[in-house]
Amino acid sequence: MTEPSTVPLVEVDDIKVHFPIKRGVILDRTVGHVYAVDGVDLSINQGETYGLVGESGCGKSTLGRAMLKLIEPTAGSITFDGVDLSSMKGEKLRTMRRRMQMVFQDPMSSLDPRQSVESLLIEGMRAHDLDKGKESTGKRLRELLSSVGLPSTALRKYPHEFSGGQRQRIGIARALTVEPDLIVADEPVSALDVSVQAQVINLLEDLQEEFGLTYLVIAHDLAVVRHISDRVGVMYLGGLVEEATSDDLYAEPLHPYTRALLSAVPVPDPALEDRRERILLVGDLPSPANPPKGCRFHTRCPWKQAEKCDTERPPLREIRPGHRVACHWAEDIRDGRIRAHEVKPESVEMDWDTPDDDATLTGPASVTETLNP
Ligand SMILES: Nc1ncnc2c1ncn2[C@@H]1O[C@H](COP(=O)(O)OP(=O)(O)OP(=O)(O)O)[C@@H](O)[C@H]1O
Numbered sequence: 001m002t003e004p005s006t007v008p009l010v011e012v013d014d015i016k017v018h019f020p021i022k023r024g025v026i027l028d029r030t031v032g033h034v035y036a037v038d039g040v041d042l043s044i045n046q047g048e049t050y051g052l053v054g055e056s057g058c059g060k061s062t063l064g065r066a067m068l069k070l071i072e073p074t075a076g077s078i079t080f081d082g083v084d085l086s087s088m089k090g091e092k093l094r095t096m097r098r099r100m101q102m103v104f105q106d107p108m109s110s111l112d113p114r115q116s117v118e119s120l121l122i123e124g125m126r127a128h129d130l131d132k133g134k135e136s137t138g139k140r141l142r143e144l145l146s147s148v149g150l151p152s153t154a155l156r157k158y159p160h161e162f163s164g165g166q167r168q169r170i171g172i173a174r175a176l177t178v179e180p181d182l183i184v185a186d187e188p189v190s191a192l193d194v195s196v197q198a199q200v201i202n203l204l205e206d207l208q209e210e211f212g213l214t215y216l217v218i219a220h221d222l223a224v225v226r227h228i229s230d231r232v233g234v235m236y237l238g239g240l241v242e243e244a245t246s247d248d249l250y251a252e253p254l255h256p257y258t259r260a261l262l263s264a265v266p267v268p269d270p271a272l273e274d275r276r277e278r279i280l281l282v283g284d285l286p287s288p289a290n291p292p293k294g295c296r297f298h299t300r301c302p303w304k305q306a307e308k309c310d311t312e313r314p315p316l317r318e319i320r321p322g323h324r325v326a327c328h329w330a331e332d333i334r335d336g337r338i339r340a341h342e343v344k345p346e347s348v349e350m351d352w353d354t355p356d357d358d359a360t361l362t363g364p365a366s367v368t369e370t371l372n373p
């Protein structure tokens with residue numbers, strides 16, 4: 001496998017995406033915001049695979065879309081290959097977008113069922129003036145299909161004639177038609193049978209090698225991301241709480257939320273499986289429309305301290321080279337000076353009309369139990 005370079009291809013700096021919540025008969029009143037992405041810094045190097053994980057609703061897809069400027073960020077900047085995209089619009093942005101493509105979770109809903117594979121694949125090429133005549137385009141499409149493991153006869157077929165895994169191959173081929181540098185793959189295998197997932201992941205890896213691609217792979221399944229990623233970022237309620245190389249993150253997760261997520265992944269070794277720490281996070285994610293003050297994880301954190309946790313939002317800080325963690329007490333937890341404890345359920349209420357700044361803490365009560373044999 002080729003090592004990724006250390007030159008960033010895409011960088012996001014303090015990016016925020018806040019969706020207004022509208023009320024009133026003609027939806028003219030903004031009563032609050034969904035803080036879907038709320039201050040994320042990250043950078044992905046050329047040729048690298050960055051895995052982004054977190055519970056449903058934590059803002060992964062919104063971050064991925066904002067990175068490609070498919071959603072206009074509320075604040076923050078995006079730099080792609082050294083060019084600031086923040087104020088870029090119109091034709092310039094469209095030209096830049098060719099280099100950044102998205103692969104979606106559900107190939108069926110992202111492929112128009114009335115179009116043949118050939119016409120689906122040509123569409124993007126035409127939009128970017130890459131269709132240079134029947135012969136050369138035909139040759140290119142056949143080569144692309146072969147790269148994604150499909151026969152050239154697929155060109156004349158329609159999406160419904162393929163299996164889920166084959167449709168995802170078509171979705172990937174479609175992204176590749178415009179010769180992108182960056183692919184944001186949003187849950188690329190979650191809709192597929194487990195037996196097919198590994199094949200598609202392996203295909204993504206092969207294509208990265210063949211075409212020198214850079215990936216942001218979004219998944220809620222840590223196992224998927226571990227295999228494919230050079231580095232992994234963990235999101236919680238609109239923020240990045242931990243980031244490290246894949247090996248580091250799995251060997252020594254430092255943020256309590258990452259520890260809880262990882263403790264839910266079974267390990268194949270039965271002896272290890274018996275001994276390992278299990279942290280059960282009970283209760284749902286608080287609402288991103290009214291995130292807890294201070295550390296956003298404090299309502300569910302088994303290591304929560306009386307000091308700082310519910311008043312100061314912890315910044316993402318580098319605790320050792322390449323390993324960033326957003327927890328005030330990360331070193332104390334790592335070195336065993338602070339131990340996990342049970343979390344008392346918090347009673348909470350939802351009030352949309354409360355102004356954002358003094359909104360009541362929302363989100364369901366949560367109880368956390370730590371089993372530490
Ligand atoms: N267009 C929108 N308007 C309003 N709220 C939105 C919009 N898109 C997303 N949201 C909200 O923003 C939050 C983050 O959503 P997002 O889809 O980014 O999460 P996710 O991590 O990708 O979740 P999942 O794992 O379920 O795909 C959610 O609360 C969602 O309801």
Ligand code: SF4
Binds near residue numbers: 309328330
């Ligand atoms: S800052 Fe406090 S509440 Fe947040 S993860 Fe660290 S210990 Fe838990």
Ligand SMILES: [Mg+2]
Binds near residue numbers: 060061062186
């Ligand atoms: Mg999503």
